[in-house]
Amino acid sequence: MRRHLAIALEIAVPIALLVIWGVWSASGDTFYFPPLTDILQKFQELWLFDRVGSDVLPSLQRLFLGYLIACAVAVAIGIPLGLNPLLRRATSPIVEFLRAIPPPALLPFAIVVLGVGNAGKVFLIAFVCVWPVLLNTIDGVTGIDPTLRETARSYGVSGRDRLLRIVLPAASPQIFAGMRTSLSLALILMVISEMVASTNGIGFFVLQSQRSFAIPEMWAGILLLGLLGYALNLIFLLVERRVLAWHRGARASALG
Amino acid sequence: MLEVSQLGKTYGEGENATHAIGSISFGIEEKEFVCVVGPSGCGKTTLLKCMSGLLEPSTGSTALKGRTVDGPPPEMALVFQEYSRSLLPWMSVRGNVTLPLRHKKLGKGETARLVEEAVEAVGLAAFIDRYPWELSGGMQQRVAIARALAYQPEILLMDEPFASVDAQTRGDLEDLVLQVREQFGVTVLFVTHDIDESVYLADRIVVLTPSPTEVREVLTVDLPHPRDQVDTKELPEFARLRAHVYRLIKREQSGGEEDATTGGRAGGERTDRDRVRG
Amino acid sequence: MAVACALALWEAAVRSRALSDTSFPPMTETVAELGRQLGTGAFWTALLNTLEGWALGLGLAILLAVPAGILVGSSRLAYRALRVPIEFLRPIPSVALIPLAVLVYGTGLESKVFLAVFASFWPLFVQTMYGVQDVDPVVTDTARSFGLGRFERIWRIRLPAAVPYIATGVRISSAVALILAVTAELVIGSAGLGRSISVAQSGGAIDVMYALIIATGILGWLLNILATSGERRVLHWHPSQRELPA
Numbered sequence: 001m002r003r004h005l006a007i008a009l010e011i012a013v014p015i016a017l018l019v020i021w022g023v024w025s026a027s028g029d030t031f032y033f034p035p036l037t038d039i040l041q042k043f044q045e046l047w048l049f050d051r052v053g054s055d056v057l058p059s060l061q062r063l064f065l066g067y068l069i070a071c072a073v074a075v076a077i078g079i080p081l082g083l084n085p086l087l088r089r090a091t092s093p094i095v096e097f098l099r100a101i102p103p104p105a106l107l108p109f110a111i112v113v114l115g116v117g118n119a120g121k122v123f124l125i126a127f128v129c130v131w132p133v134l135l136n137t138i139d140g141v142t143g144i145d146p147t148l149r150e151t152a153r154s155y156g157v158s159g160r161d162r163l164l165r166i167v168l169p170a171a172s173p174q175i176f177a178g179m180r181t182s183l184s185l186a187l188i189l190m191v192i193s194e195m196v197a198s199t200n201g202i203g204f205f206v207l208q209s210q211r212s213f214a215i216p217e218m219w220a221g222i223l224l225l226g227l228l229g230y231a232l233n234l235i236f237l238l239v240e241r242r243v244l245a246w247h248r249g250a251r252a253s254a255l256g
Numbered sequence: 257m258l259e260v261s262q263l264g265k266t267y268g269e270g271e272n273a274t275h276a277i278g279s280i281s282f283g284i285e286e287k288e289f290v291c292v293v294g295p296s297g298c299g300k301t302t303l304l305k306c307m308s309g310l311l312e313p314s315t316g317s318t319a320l321k322g323r324t325v326d327g328p329p330p331e332m333a334l335v336f337q338e339y340s341r342s343l344l345p346w347m348s349v350r351g352n353v354t355l356p357l358r359h360k361k362l363g364k365g366e367t368a369r370l371v372e373e374a375v376e377a378v379g380l381a382a383f384i385d386r387y388p389w390e391l392s393g394g395m396q397q398r399v400a401i402a403r404a405l406a407y408q409p410e411i412l413l414m415d416e417p418f419a420s421v422d423a424q425t426r427g428d429l430e431d432l433v434l435q436v437r438e439q440f441g442v443t444v445l446f447v448t449h450d451i452d453e454s455v456y457l458a459d460r461i462v463v464l465t466p467s468p469t470e471v472r473e474v475l476t477v478d479l480p481h482p483r484d485q486v487d488t489k490e491l492p493e494f495a496r497l498r499a500h501v502y503r504l505i506k507r508e509q510s511g512g513e514e515d516a517t518t519g520g521r522a523g524g525e526r527t528d529r530d531r532v533r534g
Numbered sequence: 535m536a537v538a539c540a541l542a543l544w545e546a547a548v549r550s551r552a553l554s555d556t557s558f559p560p561m562t563e564t565v566a567e568l569g570r571q572l573g574t575g576a577f578w579t580a581l582l583n584t585l586e587g588w589a590l591g592l593g594l595a596i597l598l599a600v601p602a603g604i605l606v607g608s609s610r611l612a613y614r615a616l617r618v619p620i621e622f623l624r625p626i627p628s629v630a631l632i633p634l635a636v637l638v639y640g641t642g643l644e645s646k647v648f649l650a651v652f653a654s655f656w657p658l659f660v661q662t663m664y665g666v667q668d669v670d671p672v673v674t675d676t677a678r679s680f681g682l683g684r685f686e687r688i689w690r691i692r693l694p695a696a697v698p699y700i701a702t703g704v705r706i707s708s709a710v711a712l713i714l715a716v717t718a719e720l721v722i723g724s725a726g727l728g729r730s731i732s733v734a735q736s737g738g739a740i741d742v743m744y745a746l747i748i749a750t751g752i753l754g755w756l757l758n759i760l761a762t763s764g765e766r767r768v769l770h771w772h773p774s775q776r777e778l779p780a
Contacts, residue, residue, distance in 0.1 A: 002611070009615035017619055032637050094540055100758045101751035104717040104728055108735035108743055113558070147341035150310055154334040155356035155407060165355060169346040184625065191629045195721050196732075203629070207721075210633030222630045229625030250345035250389040 034216045042220040051205070056224075059190055059201040062118060066125025067186040071179055073126070074133035078175075079167060081134075082141025099131035103189055111197050121193040128189055129182040136178025140171030173247050176240050183236055187229055202228075257443060258284040258307075258411060262316035264468075265302050276302045278468030279316065284411070284445060289437060291454035292447045294464030294472075295505050300447045303469070304415045307445070308334055320411070330360075333409035337416040339397040343388040349375060350384045353403045360407075374406035375399075377436055394425035398432065405436060411443040418453070427485050430457055434483055451505070455497045456483055463504045472504055559741040568745040576730070577746075581753065584726035587643060587715035588757070591650025592708055599655045599707070600700060603662025607696070608688050613663070624660070628653035628714060632721055646718040646726070653714045654707035661706070665699025666692045701768040705761040712754055727753070 022036040047056065081088045107124055114120035144167065152158075152166050194203030206221035241248070265277040276299040284290050294300055305311035307318045309328045318325040320332065328334075333356075336342045343352050353371045362370070375384050378398040380391075388396050397417055404412055414433075418426045430453060437444055448454050454461050455477060463472040477497060479488055488494055544561040559567075571577045606612045628649055639645040669692050677687050719728025727750050734743035 006611055006614040009611065010618060013615045014618045014622075032634070096758075097751060097755050100755035101747065102713045102716040102728075102754050104713060104720045105731055105747050105750040107720060108731050109747055112735055112740060112743065145341045147336055147338050148344070150305075151334070151336065151342040153310060154308055154328040154332075155403075156328060156330060156359060157355060158359070161355070161358055165347075166344065169344070172346075184627070187625075188627045188629050191627050192717055192721065195629070195632065206630060206633050210637060215637075218633050222626075222634065225630035226622070226626040229627055230622060233625050246346040246387060246389075249387060253389040 032215060034219065038216045039219040039223065042216040043223055046217065046220050047224055055200055055202050055205050058118075059194065059203070062121045062125065062193075062201070063186050063190045066122040066189070067129055067183060069122070069126040070129035070182060070186070071133050074130045074178070074182075075137050075168075075175060078134045078137025079141055079163070079171070082138040082171070083167070088138065088142075095131075095134070099135070103128040103185070104192055107193060107196055110193075116197040120197065121190070124193050125186050125189045129186050132181040132185065133175065133178040136174045136181075137171060140174030141167060143174065144170045173244055176244060180233075180236055180240070183232055184229065187225075187232065191225065257286045257321055258445070259319040260307060260316070261319070263303065263306055263313050263318060264315035265299070265306055265311070266314045275468035277306070277313075278465075278470045280464070280469065280471055281316070282462050282471055282474060284443060286410075287437075287441060287443055289434075289444045289446065289457055289459045290462060291458035291460075292445065292462045292464065293449065293451060293454045293501060293505065294469065295466050296449060298464050298466050299469045300449070300464065301415055303464075304334075304413055304445075304447055308332055308413050310334075331410040333404035333407045333412055335397075335400050335404050335412065335414040335417045337419050339393070339400045339417070339420070340388070343396055343399055343403075345387065345389055348385050348387055349380060349391075349399050349402075352388065352399060353406050356403060356407045370406045370408065371402075374402040377405060377439060378402045378432060392425075394421050394429060397421060397429060401429075401432070401436065405440055405442075409442060411445065412437075414444065414446045416448055417446075419449070426453070431483075431485065433457065438482075451498055451501050452489070455479075455494060455501060456485075456488060461497075461501060463501060475500065559744055563741050564744045564748065567741045568748060571742070571745050571749065577749070580725065580727045580730045581749075583643075583724070584712075584715055584719065584728065584750075584753070587646040587650055587718065587724070587726060588708075588712045590643075590647045591654055591711040591715060592704075594647065594651045595654040595658055595707055595711065596704065598651070599658035599703070600662050603659045603700075604666055604688065604693065604696070606659075607663040607666030608684075608692055613667070620660075624656050629717060629721075632718070635718075636722055641722045641724055643724065645722055646715055646724045649718050650711045650714040654711040657710060658700070658703040658707040661699045661703030662696060665696030665703075668699065669695045698769050701765040705758075705765045708757055708761045709754070712757060716750065 018036075025033050025039075026035040026037065081091065103124070106127065110120040110124040110127075114123055148166065148170060152162055157166065190201070191203035191206075194201035195207045198204045202221060202225060206218055206225070209215070209218035209221060260283070261281050263277060263280045264275075267274040267276060280303060282290075292300060292303070302311065306313040307325065309318075309325045309332075312326075320329055323329075325332075344355070347355065350371060353374060354367060357367045357370060360367075372381070372384070375381055378401050380395060380398055380402065383391060383395065388399060391399070400417070418429050421429060433444065433446070434457060436442070446454070446457055458477045461475045461477060463475070464470070465472045475497065479491065479493055479497075541561055544558075606616055631649060631652060632645075635645040635648050639648055666688075673691060673695075674687060677691055682690070715726065716728040718724050719726035719730075720732050723729050723732075727746060731743055731746045731750065734740075734746060
């Protein structure tokens with residue numbers, strides 16, 4: 001009985017919330033909270049598919065470029081750092097300081113050095129997204145089971161094989177955890193950088209709409225960003241599930 | 257073939273030093289099956305790690321066919337107790353068994369053949385493309401053994417490999433090891449705390465003392481081959497050997513053993529080296 | 535030691551014109567500027583403004599997220615009911631709401647706090663929820679068999695078990711709150727270090743900008759240490775601590 005109640009609630013509550021929002025916004029005449037129907041209409045006008053080329057694609061390009069650069073660099077640096085305790089200790093203070101700088105504070109720096117074009121934004125995204133992946137890579141590598149390491153040593157597995165077939169796969173669950181955090185960071189930074197220093201992009205669009213009091217458009221933009229966040233997260237989880245299928249299997253059997 | 261000379265291992269310095277191993281010396285002949293038994297915590301695993309080159313001893317050395325071991329030698333293969341942690345979960349059985357062979361540069365065909373032979377020898381041919389976590393504990397340990405065999409070692413070092421496996425599976429695995437030894441002609445050094453197991457499997461048994469560990473005694477086991485889980489264990493000689501080892505470990509034996517043994521040294525004397533066969 | 539190397543490298547790179555000196559001031563000058571800033575009242579005012587936003591944001595987030603997390607975590611029904619809306623709201627980048635905040639709250643402290651609270655609510659809420667849910671069912675069953683009522687079970691078993699998770703959540707949320715506070719200052723222009731940095735940049739005072747960025751970094755670093763050591767102290771008796779990807 002409780003199970004059925006739970007399932008019913010799962011379906012009913014979100015719908016109910018949407019309905020409430022729809023009704024409340026339609027009835028009231030707050031300027032800042034236009035009727036849901038208006039927002040949805042604007043949404044369809046803008047994003048399906050009028051402004052995809054002018055705003056959505058540039059945004060996504062910057063996002064993915066910065067994100068992928070960050071992941072590549074982080075893993076490339078993280079693995080040697082994870083394997084070499086001396087190196088790790090030496091670089092640790094710098095890493096700790098750089099990662100603690102609140103990302104928005106770096107935006108002016110990026111602007112000064114690289115200008116207001118794409119380079120600055122991509123750099124910002126990449127620079128900030130490096131840290132979660134880097135730290136998780138290091139943790140993943142240092143956390144490799146000693147038995148695994150001894151097995152590799154005793155069988156003389158070394159060099160490229162050790163790196164690609166043992167170290168990297170062993171650390172990958174942890175690396176993926178870091179990459180997931182970085183993905184949401186990338187989205188946030190993309191929006192911030194577009195709000196401050198851009199002439200196109202979703203973030204720019206939303207801020208512009210607010211400044212010109214095109215409120216339903218603003219909300220449509222916010223909605224798009226929310227959907228984007230949700231979709232990116234979902235896609236990431238699907239990819240992770242495939243790549244780490246072995247990990248889930250191993251953990252499931254380990255837990256009984 | 258393998259010579260351990262006055263191997264010792266101490267952790268720490270001065271007053272807080274832990275003497276894991278005092279001084280151990282013994283030898284292993286080719287194609288012998290030697291079991292190492294001792295009370296819990298007597299440094300058996302440490303001994304194995306020193307012998308295989310994974311750990312550096314504080315004193316003494318190990319020599320494999322005359323050459324000192326200072327790193328894992330290619331003629332040696334190791335099987336650990338924690339099989340689930342020594343197999344790579346992201347590779348299939350085939351992948352796991354193939355991995356150590358990759359740097360041996362034998363060519364694809366030859367490597368595949370070795371892998372398939374080894375997996376077949378442990379009875380897992382039908383599971384060769386499964387993943388370790390899809391297999392039971394006993395089967396995973398078989399994979400570890402297959403991996404060791406495919407490596408074509410001359411000597412197999414096994415560290416309490418069946419301790420984490422249930423009793424019935426253990427019997428099957430013990431027989432498997434004996435059979436594999438016959439089939440592949442490897443020398444085996446088998447560490448265990450299970451006295452029955454050691455008597456069942458061994459040609460010779462090295463009994464260790466508690467820490468600081470030294471060799472208490474080396475016995476020859478003259479039970480007939482092929483061994484059988486039921487028949488061999490019914491033999492009076494089995495019971496006698498078992499009792500003897502048990503008492504050695506429990507340190508209850510008073511000096512002087514009455515019955516004439518077939519080649520074992522009697523008494524509570526510590527023997528440094530015993531190569532004499534009965 | 536590596537820090538000294540990095541600093542020396544920076545100095546050398548600028549002096550030797552390897553890095554253009556219009557965009558990168560020499561390290562020595564930056565450090566000097568930083569020292570100078572520390573002597574100005576304006577700097578400390580800005581710092582306090584940022585801290586104010588951070589503290590209010592984090593504090594409100596804690597007040598809202600912890601009880602909510604406990605409530606939703608302890609009730610399977612509530613969790614199931616709210617799961618979908620939560621999964622939708624969570625990934626919304628808080629910065630997307632900046633224009634909304636400006637509309638409703640203007641460009642002052644309230645906007646900053648609103649954004650900080652919205653952003654730092656989620657990690658803390660989720661962590662609390664997971665922490666409360668993570669209790670071994672054997673323990674709760676035992677408690678039930680001893681006749682502990684629902685509230686008592688929450689108070690005596692789930693809550694202590696959740697504390698390490700909450701501590702981790704506070705650490706994450708603290709960082710998030712600082713980021714949003716500085717973001718609001720940068721984008722909207724609320725008073726604080728973020729705005730000072732932006733002003734310096736657009737006014738061409740590059741060494742001031744760098745000095746302030748470093749100062750902000752130090753602030754972030756200090757707050758991080760504070761949160762981490764607090765977390766560690768709460769955790770030191772706990773056998774394991776799992777951090778979930780926030």
